[in-house]
Amino acid sequence: MTDITRVYGSGEAEVRALDGVSFDIFPGEFVSVMGPSGSGKSTAMNVLGCLDSPSSGGYLFNGVDVAALNHDQRALLRRHYLGFIFQGYNLLPRTSALQNVELPLIYKGIGREEREARALAALDKVGLASRAHHDPSALSGGQQQRVAIARALAGEPQVILADEPTGNLDTKRSVEIMELMVELNQQDGITIVMVTHEEDMAEYGKRLIWMVDGKVEYDRLTTRAA
Template structure:
């Protein structure tokens, strides 16, 4: 982490900075407040676990963190950029360059090989074909799927599919990896393998990892655990 503090201003902008972030769905009497004035700072290089019962606002928070959604009120700065002032396409560019997503349901493209799935983000970055192949192979290598490049999701086990999804998320060398219950569909042994992988990526590649989980065992891999309750961060 010391290497990241080398900027001349001394105190670098945190990777993520929530100030009184509020998200309200609906309007009038039907309005539901999903997030209610959340403050949160996450520094580059952290491994943070997010926990909380369903309906606590953690999914909403993850959507805003992932620049898929914007707050109704408050400010969200990602690398110092005020995300709430960006339009849809600007947020897409931000995701394209700095974010990697791992979803609970893997969300791979069916009938498309592992290699092509991993290449997908690079296509939207207009990376030349040869480099795309090389980097996708490298990413699959990193998650331990050497030799499985030509297999489609249907031919892979759940653990392998999640590894493909992780490879797809890290192939762009993002500064933030968002994982939404990455072990939700896996057995214990597979879950620990995936957590080892994420911890390793955080440690060795310096990728900041933000992970939603229901399982305390998995949260133990993180440096820090944030608990959500009723749209706020509670100090558990």
């Protein structure tokens, strides 16, 4: 993963969610994005996650100009390189943990046996192999988020994008989740970009980008990295 620059403005009279934002994220980084509500950090995540495309400016992902890709091409990019973790977990209801984790693998076209094995391995990594056949509603919030992390992992992404992953969790669970994220970053070399508004969670990253009003206010190393 190399070189990302991106300027994004949405029309003339429109709200400029992102107003000339530029930064690079390098492979293996753990970046925390912070800022007050409406600062554009979620929009930045959507663009990074190829869910949204900038109205102007360029975004290079592994040297590919994402702004020039159509919907389906961006879906392919998400499928093969990206993993998502959301604040609200976003697991499919009435579907077992295992099946939830298998979801990205289905779209990768992986056969049933290998899919199950890989999903189980991912669940094992987050310490939930024993809950593979539980319904999300039978799991605690922390467990659900770990299933979501397993789902993001199963697709073997280069980058995991986490949008307030600890927003709904108490401190103890949050710490567990963050430690898991650090582990993924350090041991598996997965690049992590995380939006959060909790300073102590942001400190788990190595680098902090602070956004205000659609602009990058500052971009520094965290105390942990320093």
